[in-house]
Amino acid sequence: MYFQVKGSSIRAEFNLFEVEDCMQPNMEVVEDVKLCPNNSDAVTVHVEVLVKAHSTAKREDVKVHVLALLNRHRMVFGDYKWVEFDEDFLAKHVESVAIVDTERQPLDLQSCCLSIHIFTLYDDGVSTLNLEEDEDLSAANHWLLPAAEFHGIWESLVYENGVKKQLLDYVSTTIFFSDKNVDSNLISWNRVVLLHGPPGTGKTSLCKALAQKLSIRLSNRYAYGQFVEINSHSLFSKWFSESGKLVTKMFQKIQQLIDDKEALVFVLIDEVESLTAARNAAKAGTEPSDAIRVVNAVLTQLDQIKRHPNVVILTTSNVTEKIDLAFVDRADIKQYIGPPSAEAIFNIYLSCLGELMKCQIIYPRHQLLTMLELETMGFQENNVSELSLILRDIAAKSKGLSGRALRKLPFLAHALFVKTPTVTLERFLEAMDQAVNKQIEEKANLVNSV
Ligand SMILES: Nc1ncnc2c1ncn2[C@@H]1O[C@H](COP(=O)(O)OP(=O)(O)OP(=O)(O)O)[C@@H](O)[C@H]1O
Numbered sequence: 001m002y003f004q005v006k007g008s009s010i011r012a013e014f015n016l017f018e019v020e021d022c023m024q025p026n027m028e029v030v031e032d033v034k035l036c037p038n039n040s041d042a043v044t045v046h047v048e049v050l051v052k053a054h055s056t057a058k059r060e061d062v063k064v065h066v067l068a069l070l071n072r073h074r075m076v077f078g079d080y081k082w083v084e085f086d087e088d089f090l091a092k093h094v095e096s097v098a099i100v101d102t103e104r105q106p107l108d109l110q111s112c113c114l115s116i117h118i119f120t121l122y123d124d125g126v127s128t129l130n131l132e133e134d135e136d137l138s139a140a141n142h143w144l145l146p147a148a149e150f151h152g153i154w155e156s157l158v159y160e161n162g163v164k165k166q167l168l169d170y171v172s173t174t175i176f177f178s179d180k181n182v183d184s185n186l187i188s189w190n191r192v193v194l195l196h197g198p199p200g201t202g203k204t205s206l207c208k209a210l211a212q213k214l215s216i217r218l219s220n221r222y223a224y225g226q227f228v229e230i231n232s233h234s235l236f237s238k239w240f241s242e243s244g245k246l247v248t249k250m251f252q253k254i255q256q257l258i259d260d261k262e263a264l265v266f267v268l269i270d271e272v273e274s275l276t277a278a279r280n281a282a283k284a285g286t287e288p289s290d291a292i293r294v295v296n297a298v299l300t301q302l303d304q305i306k307r308h309p310n311v312v313i314l315t316t317s318n319v320t321e322k323i324d325l326a327f328v329d330r331a332d333i334k335q336y337i338g339p340p341s342a343e344a345i346f347n348i349y350l351s352c353l354g355e356l357m358k359c360q361i362i363y364p365r366h367q368l369l370t371m372l373e374l375e376t377m378g379f380q381e382n383n384v385s386e387l388s389l390i391l392r393d394i395a396a397k398s399k400g401l402s403g404r405a406l407r408k409l410p411f412l413a414h415a416l417f418v419k420t421p422t423v424t425l426e427r428f429l430e431a432m433d434q435a436v437n438k439q440i441e442e443k444a445n446l447v448n449s450v
């Protein structure tokens with residue numbers, strides 16, 4: 001979903017979301033960039049323009065050059081990224097221009113509404129929010145968004161059924177409603193997201209990717225993003241004896257970030273079940289009451305900060321049953337994130353193999369087919385499709401392994417079953433097959449021993 005109002009007079013009030021920079025059907029840069037083609041059903045295409053860190057080019061100029069580039073490449077087939085440019089301005093100032101999050105169908109850019117997001121990455125890395133002089137007492141990790149460290153995570157995560165898009169739409173809507181001061185007594189929503197599911201399915205990564213994406217999408221409204229990661233585990237181990245006081249202190253620091261209305265602030269509470277598990281244990285009398293004080297302090301503070309329109313609270317959990325209701329009720333969206341399907345696994349493997357070919361560990365380079373291409377060929381085996389079909393079988397066999405295990409698998413295959421530094425694709429696929437067998441075996445042993 002994208003908030004789009006046709007007609008510039010109404011649109012002028014819509015300043016939260018990136019106002020679409022649309023092209024007239026003749027593909028020229030137009031004065032009124034808010035106009036879309038004369039087609040009320042025009043699809044909105046998001047174009048992410050990563051400007052080089054040290055560039056001093058004006059955004060307006062970048063936009064003009066990007067529009068000219070798009071003008072020269074009228075048709076695109078799904079997502080596409082330019083990293084090399086045949087003109088000086090873009091080569092000098094721009095790292096990449098990417099058409100993103102399309103439905104993977106051919107697009108005629110002339111008939112689309114283009115929403116252009118121009119951004120640079122902060123590469124200061126992670127910093128810690130310290131509460132005291134004592135350096136050891138780090139309350140949380142902190143990044144400025146869009147962060148170089150988070151770049152590419154969104155694309156690397158593969159889920160089915162539009163999970164990523166749905167989450168993005170959801171959080172965009174919550175921020176939009178808040179920014180418009182919609183009365184939450186009349187329409188109820190909040191800005192708390194809970195991602196739950198088995199270990200290693202990408203929940204933490206997805207939270208980071210989502211925050212990064214939103215900070216890029218909303219760069220017209222918010223100058224930058226802040227990402228604060230609170231690790232519930234460390235919170236307990238370090239602060240137990242200090243009861244709720246330090247929690248209050250930590251949230252005071254977060255409040256300072258929120259007070260800057262130019263910033264969109266994401267607070268991630270990872271593994272939130274450890275908070276609530278502690279509270280339950282305390283209730284049952286098996287943990288000291290300090291635990292209850294810490295958890296209650298966190299919940300109270302969360303309720304305080306979520307009143308601010310520029311805050312989104314992201315939480316993850318490996319187990320949903322353990323989280324106490326007080327917390328679950330705070331989350332508007334509770335999204336289950338499971339292990340990837342065979343098709344998603346195939347795509348994860350494709351990206352891994354592509355990387356190994358790029359680094360020339362798999363050599364010579366071999367063009368593997370996508371699932372769509374295989375499907376179009378009716379999964380017929382021939383010289384072109386042979387290795388892709390083998391990969392499909394390996395992917396099918398890998399079902400049930402977590403995303404984390406899958407991303408490690410090519411490494412294990414090389415370490416355990418490839419005896420030479422470089423290897424042909426055919427030989428590497430054999431090694432991957434062996435590595436998958438080993439993983440499945442280990443998983444079964446683990447289940448049997450429990
Ligand atoms: N669906 C997926 N597609 C691609 N990569 C994935 C997927 N799921 C997990 N991964 C990979 O697994 C790694 C681990 O992911 P992450 O730590 O975000 O998982 P998690 O669900 O938070 O795990 P945990 O529950 O143990 O905290 C990520 O770096 C990511 O590369």
Ligand SMILES: [Mg+2]
Nearest residue numbers: 203204270316
């Ligand atoms: Mg995690």
